[in-house]
Amino acid sequence: MTYANARASRTYSTMATTTGVEAASPHRLIQMLLEGALDKIARAKGFMERGDVPARGHNITRAIDIIEGLRVSVDTTVKHPLTDNLISLYDYMGRRLLQANLESSTAMLDEVSGLLREIKEAWDAIPANLQRDTAGA
Numbered sequence: 001m002t003y004a005n006a007r008a009s010r011t012y013s014t015m016a017t018t019t020g021v022e023a024a025s026p027h028r029l030i031q032m033l034l035e036g037a038l039d040k041i042a043r044a045k046g047f048m049e050r051g052d053v054p055a056r057g058h059n060i061t062r063a064i065d066i067i068e069g070l071r072v073s074v075d076t077t078v079k080h081p082l083t084d085n086l087i088s089l090y091d092y093m094g095r096r097l098l099q100a101n102l103e104s105s106t107a108m109l110d111e112v113s114g115l116l117r118e119i120k121e122a123w124d125a126i127p128a129n130l131q132r133d134t135a136g137a
Contacts (some may be wrong), residue, residue, distance in 0.1 A: 034120040037066040060101045
């Protein structure tokens with residue numbers, strides 16, 4: 001692929017992502033964040049296994065940033081034990097990712113991926129009629 005083709009491909013990808021985000025419902029945005037965090041962790045694991053420390057660190061940092069975005073998006077005006085538990089879980093995942101990076105631990109990456117998958121499965125299971133009603137939750 002030539003430089004011009006690669007640049008055009010990146011530009012198209014960026015535009016498609018931006019358009020997807022702008023058109024997404026709040027419920028879909030959370031799904032996208034969860035997918036993004038899972039993707040960054042999977043990439044970090046691959047780089048970890050290949051010994052590419054800078055790329056591993058970059059992807060783990062991005063995953064931590066996404067999880068922090070998820071944490072701050074939790075509606076704290078809802079007084080429910082789940083709210084505090086979810087915030088604590090996001091904090092825990094961020095700490096585990098940092099530790100995974102420091103210790104080069106694929107097991108810790110797998111642990112966080114498993115937790116994120118559980119949250120994503122629950123989020124994905126919300127019926128469409130409730131997605132609109134709970135979009136800010």
